Amino acid sequence: MYAVEVSDHIMIAHSFRGAVFGPAQALHGATFVVSVAFLAERLDPNGIVVDIGRAHEALKAVLDPLKYQNLDAVPQFKGVNTTTEFLTRHVFDHLAAAARKGELGRDGREIAAIRITVAESPSARAWYEAPLW
Amino acid sequence: MYAVEVSDHIMIAHSFRGAVFGPAQALHGATFVVSVAFLAERLDPNGIVVDIGRAHEALKAVLDPLKYQNLDAVPQFKGVNTTTEFLTRHVFDHLAAAARKGELGRDGREIAAIRITVAESPSARAWYEAPLW
Amino acid sequence: MYAVEVSDHIMIAHSFRGAVFGPAQALHGATFVVSVAFLAERLDPNGIVVDIGRAHEALKAVLDPLKYQNLDAVPQFKGVNTTTEFLTRHVFDHLAAAARKGELGRDGREIAAIRITVAESPSARAWYEAPLW
Amino acid sequence: MYAVEVSDHIMIAHSFRGAVFGPAQALHGATFVVSVAFLAERLDPNGIVVDIGRAHEALKAVLDPLKYQNLDAVPQFKGVNTTTEFLTRHVFDHLAAAARKGELGRDGREIAAIRITVAESPSARAWYEAPLW
Amino acid sequence: MYAVEVSDHIMIAHSFRGAVFGPAQALHGATFVVSVAFLAERLDPNGIVVDIGRAHEALKAVLDPLKYQNLDAVPQFKGVNTTTEFLTRHVFDHLAAAARKGELGRDGREIAAIRITVAESPSARAWYEAPLW
Amino acid sequence: MYAVEVSDHIMIAHSFRGAVFGPAQALHGATFVVSVAFLAERLDPNGIVVDIGRAHEALKAVLDPLKYQNLDAVPQFKGVNTTTEFLTRHVFDHLAAAARKGELGRDGREIAAIRITVAESPSARAWYEAPLW
Numbered sequence: 001m002y003a004v005e006v007s008d009h010i011m012i013a014h015s016f017r018g019a020v021f022g023p024a025q026a027l028h029g030a031t032f033v034v035s036v037a038f039l040a041e042r043l044d045p046n047g048i049v050v051d052i053g054r055a056h057e058a059l060k061a062v063l064d065p066l067k068y069q070n071l072d073a074v075p076q077f078k079g080v081n082t083t084t085e086f087l088t089r090h091v092f093d094h095l096a097a098a099a100r101k102g103e104l105g106r107d108g109r110e111i112a113a114i115r116i117t118v119a120e121s122p123s124a125r126a127w128y129e130a131p132l133w
Numbered sequence: 134m135y136a137v138e139v140s141d142h143i144m145i146a147h148s149f150r151g152a153v154f155g156p157a158q159a160l161h162g163a164t165f166v167v168s169v170a171f172l173a174e175r176l177d178p179n180g181i182v183v184d185i186g187r188a189h190e191a192l193k194a195v196l197d198p199l200k201y202q203n204l205d206a207v208p209q210f211k212g213v214n215t216t217t218e219f220l221t222r223h224v225f226d227h228l229a230a231a232a233r234k235g236e237l238g239r240d241g242r243e244i245a246a247i248r249i250t251v252a253e254s255p256s257a258r259a260w261y262e263a264p265l266w
Numbered sequence: 267m268y269a270v271e272v273s274d275h276i277m278i279a280h281s282f283r284g285a286v287f288g289p290a291q292a293l294h295g296a297t298f299v300v301s302v303a304f305l306a307e308r309l310d311p312n313g314i315v316v317d318i319g320r321a322h323e324a325l326k327a328v329l330d331p332l333k334y335q336n337l338d339a340v341p342q343f344k345g346v347n348t349t350t351e352f353l354t355r356h357v358f359d360h361l362a363a364a365a366r367k368g369e370l371g372r373d374g375r376e377i378a379a380i381r382i383t384v385a386e387s388p389s390a391r392a393w394y395e396a397p398l399w
Numbered sequence: 400m401y402a403v404e405v406s407d408h409i410m411i412a413h414s415f416r417g418a419v420f421g422p423a424q425a426l427h428g429a430t431f432v433v434s435v436a437f438l439a440e441r442l443d444p445n446g447i448v449v450d451i452g453r454a455h456e457a458l459k460a461v462l463d464p465l466k467y468q469n470l471d472a473v474p475q476f477k478g479v480n481t482t483t484e485f486l487t488r489h490v491f492d493h494l495a496a497a498a499r500k501g502e503l504g505r506d507g508r509e510i511a512a513i514r515i516t517v518a519e520s521p522s523a524r525a526w527y528e529a530p531l532w
Numbered sequence: 533m534y535a536v537e538v539s540d541h542i543m544i545a546h547s548f549r550g551a552v553f554g555p556a557q558a559l560h561g562a563t564f565v566v567s568v569a570f571l572a573e574r575l576d577p578n579g580i581v582v583d584i585g586r587a588h589e590a591l592k593a594v595l596d597p598l599k600y601q602n603l604d605a606v607p608q609f610k611g612v613n614t615t616t617e618f619l620t621r622h623v624f625d626h627l628a629a630a631a632r633k634g635e636l637g638r639d640g641r642e643i644a645a646i647r648i649t650v651a652e653s654p655s656a657r658a659w660y661e662a663p664l665w
Numbered sequence: 666m667y668a669v670e671v672s673d674h675i676m677i678a679h680s681f682r683g684a685v686f687g688p689a690q691a692l693h694g695a696t697f698v699v700s701v702a703f704l705a706e707r708l709d710p711n712g713i714v715v716d717i718g719r720a721h722e723a724l725k726a727v728l729d730p731l732k733y734q735n736l737d738a739v740p741q742f743k744g745v746n747t748t749t750e751f752l753t754r755h756v757f758d759h760l761a762a763a764a765r766k767g768e769l770g771r772d773g774r775e776i777a778a779i780r781i782t783v784a785e786s787p788s789a790r791a792w793y794e795a796p797l798w
Contacts (some may be wrong), residue, residue: 001527001529002526003525007522011296011386020179023333024334028333028336029277030297031296033387043484046417047484052523053421055523067289068292070292070295073293083180085137085180120277122273124189126135144689145694153504156733162678162695163696200688200693217451218401218403218448222401254696256405257451260401268791269793270749270750270790270791273789284578286583286586309748312683312746312748313748313751314685320685346579347580349575350536350584351536351575351580386584389539390536390539390584393534408655410652422599427561430564430653431563432653469558469561552716553711613711617708656717658669660667662666
């Protein structure tokens with residue numbers, strides 16, 4: 001299996017509900033370094049999984065609405081803990097939809113899976129990986 | 134599959150037996166950067182795999198007895214080459230036991246697998262990953 | 267000149283006032299990786315600038331009150347833009363005071379200068395360095 | 400499953416054919432940081448997957464002919480886009496052959512799979528992983 | 533002294549003349565990670581050295597003409613070894629001119645110095661630092 | 666001022682004497698990532714501070730005798746705490762001598778200073794910098 005992975009980052013505020021979060025129940029924030037890996041069984045005729053420039057743009061399109069936001073105030077996240085794990089899935093869902101529609105410049109059926117990795121600090125990160133089909 | 138991963142490090146001395154190790158047969162040492170990833174099919178109601186703080190504590194509990202040790206003098210490692218690969222398994226076994234017993238704050242059955250990564254230098258590392266059930 | 271440097275991190279929310287900040291005028295957040303370097307002309311009789319463990323504790327003592335905070339709501343930062351640069355100086359002032367008082371375990375006169383580095387993302391950071399005397 | 404991974408790097412020139420590459424159709428270059436991970440179900444009697452020193456040598460043997468080369472002028476790459484993804488496979492094929500022949504110092508049947516990762520910049524990388532048997 | 537530093541990267545081809553370069557006399561290439569640090573004695577009324585966004589743009593303006601280029605074919609570099617060290621100075625000269633003209637959004641006299649760092653691989657980099665006045 | 670910096674690493678065992686070291690008084694070990702930066706006011710006619718390949722060799726020549734050693738058993742370190750700071754100076758002294766003798770391929774008088782950085786973990790490092798003349 002081949003993969004190509006690109007990264008970007010966002011700087012957001014948020015808070016969590018639930019005793020398990022301890023001090024992170026308070027309004028705080030994070031720099032999230034977000035990577036998306038597109039996996040494919042075969043390279044396309046150009047010799048790529050998907051174009052790295054286009055992958056960067058697709059990731060940026062998902063992240064731009066979140067940049068410099070207080071996630072607690074984003075309507076679609078109302079009542080949700082926007083944990084690092086949650087964000088891996090949020091980004092996955094958007095990029096999976098884009099990939100299925102062929103927006104990465106390749107027939108979506110040829111992209112087998114996507115993995116999203118979100119690092120919140122030098123010592124903690126989360127990822128989500130799932131097949132597209 | 135979701136994963137959450139945290140890291141810590143230890144600074145130990147050890148030596149290896151076996152011609153394959155060349156100069157590493159002598160008593161030397163390493164800073165091992167150790168990461169544990171907990172994998173789960175689903176997030177819990179808080180929106181997490183396991184709490185990152187608790188994951189750090191569980192990893193620290195396994196690593197603390199090894200910090201600043203000469204592994205050649207640790208009774209449980211007698212006669213064993215404490216290679217980077219061996220240590221991935223040692224840490225795995227302890228954290229797998231903790232996870233199965235629910236010590237990560239979640240029913241152990243909901244944690245599908247654990248991956249331990251140990252980096253010994255900027256250019257070499259090892260990992261061990263296995264399902265818990 | 268010798269230096270010894272240790273790192274920790276904080277995850278905070280804040281907002282900025284001033285058109286120059288563009289979208290960062292909104293409430294957002296950051297993971298700040300904060301390093302402190304203590305500089306000295308000579309090593310002490312133990313062969314160190316200051317003890318690395320003690321340096322970690324001194325840095326932690328300055329950072330703990332900021333962890334998981336909304337800096338906009340911290341009284342001492344009222345009316346201040348808590349920029350990356352500002353935070354380098356905030357941490358410097360506290361650690362310079364600690365060093366001058368001998369709290370790093372060495373006569374403060376033997377510590378020549380302190381440098382604080384704060385990274386806000388993989389592609390941006392700030393630092394502040396000044397002599398102590 | 401265990402893995403041991405080592406890294407090296409090459410600095411090469413190349414160009415791509417295909418409108419998808421945009422400005423990268425011009426003759427440009429890259430520092431490629433190349434990692435190889437050898438995966439095995441079991442450790443050998445020494446407690447290793449393969450010797451890290453030998454793994455470094457095997458990787459170096461594949462990379463040396465590429466170091467400081469213009470890949471456009473390498474006969475075996477004639478008419479090929481030497482993309483990051485392509486190079487993961489090129490390195491895989493050579494190291495898979497070496498592993499199957501036992502050149503890593505272990506019966507090739509005991510090495511289950513190889514993963515090659517090639518980073519082209521701090522924000523983009525590719526990998527290829529496949530079983531050996 | 534305060535500093536704020538931002539980074540970007542370029543992927544270029546080039547060759548060197550001179551026996552000292554050994555195999556790097558051949559046409560090869562590099563990913564150069566380029567950082568610029570602006571140094572100032574005092575923060576401006578916003579609490580910054582210069583705006584990080586504007587610093588990124590200024591660096592990008594200098595690097596864009598070099599991206600995906602064969603530096604051997606760039607007229608202004610004719611007859612020059614475009615070494616890592618040379619590039620630190622090339623970037624310095626352009627950003628020093630921009631800073632002196634106030635293009636970083638601050639009276640150039642308030643920027644004391646600039647440091648350019650160029651990393652060519654995980655194990656080699658160069659920098660150039662000089663006062664602006 | 667220009668600088669060129671290269672890195673290598675060693676994996677050693679050692680112990681410290683002195684209550685300040687706490688648990689590090691026991692025999693333990695470290696992976697030390699060691700960097701040397703050569704500083705010069707001017708580039709040579711080739712456009713370099715010193716050749717990066719030659720800098721790597723000079724650093725390797727100093728580090729090779731320490732690789733895979735128990736520093737407590739190295740005669741020249743008898744009675745000395747081989748702290749991270751101490752090692753910055755040890756490496757400095759050897760490379761300063763080499764540079765003064767012209768062994769870096771350039772008249773030693775043209776190398777203004779050397780800085781040695783030794784990282785012992787992801788969160789702690791030391792450095793030593795001094796002029797050569």
